[in-house]
Amino acid sequence: MTLTTATAVIDRQALVDNFNRVKTFAPKAKVLAVLKANGYGHGLERIARALPQADAFGVARLDEALALRAAGVVKPIVLLEGFFTEQDLPILAVNNLQTIVHNRQQLDALTRTQLEKPLKVWLKIDTGMHRLGINPEDFDDFYQALSASDNVDPDIVLMSHLGCADDKENPVTNSQLALFEQLTASYNNEKSLANSAGSYAWPQTRYDWIRPGLILYGVSPMAAPEQSAQSLGIKPVMTLQSSLIAVRALKAGEAVGYGAAWVSSEDTTIGVIAIGYGDGYPRHAGNGTPVLVNGRRVPLVGRVSMDMITVDLGKDSRDEVGDLAILWGQGLPVEEIALHATTIPYELLCNITRRVQIEVV
Incomplete structure (x- = not known):
């Protein structure tokens, strides 16, 4: 008799297969693989090492990004909640970390500090989820302020986040898409809108970067039961x-x-x-x-x-x-x-x- 205690078996090949499957949804887009919350419970460093083909990694907070750097991960890393204090900014610069900017306090801190090299910034617009993001009417002001700052890399990524993409019948996604397109159509910057559900179900949202999270781990991001992981062609990790x-x-x-x-x-x-x-x-x-x-x-x-x-x-x-x-x-x-x-x-x-x-x- 051999007793096994509670064990989480992590299937690296399933993860790679899921990544490749997601790439088929948006073959021309770059992939920011989301690893926040300890890689959705699968192990932050473990998942990063298993996905060298990702173009960048997304984490929620600075300590997660620093853990990846300490583990030898050299890929671009984006802080999805942005930085929390002005004192974080030199740490971002030294460790070559990218940040989302989603509020006035971050903008002010970034433009008044002195950095040895500019930071790559993702400017987040609130197109209707009303969680993080600048108001649409403030977009031009934020963009111009960031573009004028020596602390900001000129290649600013424009982004927003979808709140209802898991439901293909919900009109909110089309409303968000229309607003995002209206605001950014005249800009040649790289753009990012699609999360896991957007990557799968909403082709118009895929743009230059997709940001898959849950779907990489073999779980369907869709609300409808018939849109199961198996039907999407993904496997549990x-x-x-x-x-x-x-x-x-x-x-x-x-x-x-x-x-x-x-x-x-x-x-x-x-x-x-x-x-x-x-x-x-x-x-x-x-x-x-x-x-x-x-x-x-x-x-x-x-x-x-x-x-x-x-x-x-x-x-x-x-x-x-x-x-x-x-x-x-x-x-x-x-x-x-x-x-x-x-x-x-x-x-x-x-x-x-x-x-x-x-x-x-």
């Missing part, structure tokens, strides 16, 4: 798995777990799997959430504990202690688990905790 650590008979009418939240309606066999919310498995996954045990689907029953979950193996079960259980990934889409847990795949992938073992294949 992470398979979260563990093993059965107990198998026991349960009689009809007996309960399982905290609060006696699930009671068996018939004689059955219960399996206990060594994984829980302490590993990042969603605590709110409900009864019936599928788990793969020996390749077949069985339902989660009872409440998710910190270190364990229980599944109904069925009265005719032949499963044994040590048998493999897959929580999501190969054969079981993380999107499906997210639906059962009333959350999104992003959260599940990013919530993998430090005690989960990593196996790279």
Whole structure:
């Protein structure tokens, strides 16, 4: 008997295949691969090393960018939230980091400081998502101020972010696209609008740079269930798995777990799997959430504990202690688990905790 603790298996070839698949959506565009939040839980440095064909990497914050530089990554790196303080700017210059500018405070700091060399800037316009970005009416003023500054590389990238691209029927994307085109049509700068969903579903948004994130990791960015990862031609990069650590008979009418939240309606066999919310498995996954045990689907029953979950193996079960259980990934889409847990795949992938073992294949 060999027991396996909670393990995230990272498939590098699947990642490369997904990257190549995304390239087929926009073969002429450059790719800024998004690695924020520890590479969506897959490992920041690990993912960067596995994608040397990316044209640049996108991270949220300065510490992520510096971690990549410390790991020997020399590709262009873009701070997707921009810099936070004026004191960050010399660090960006020394480490050859690029920054988004999305507010007046950043513009003022960048134009008044003294830098040894200019920074590459991506100017972000709010075209309707109303999160980050300058107001459309301020675009010309910001662009002229950046262009006049010795601290700014003259090749400014113009960008915005799509808020509803996961829904092909939502008119917001066309409205955002129209505004972005209206504002930037007379500029010859490189442009970037497409995120994962835009890269796949909205050809007009692809421009010079696409910024795929979730789709690289083998998860569909689309809202419609029929637009699954498989239908998009992408593969899961992470398979979260563990093993059965107990198998026991349960009689009809007996309960399982905290609060006696699930009671068996018939004689059955219960399996206990060594994984829980302490590993990042969603605590709110409900009864019936599928788990793969020996390749077949069985339902989660009872409440998710910190270190364990229980599944109904069925009265005719032949499963044994040590048998493999897959929580999501190969054969079981993380999107499906997210639906059962009333959350999104992003959260599940990013919530993998430090005690989960990593196996790279």
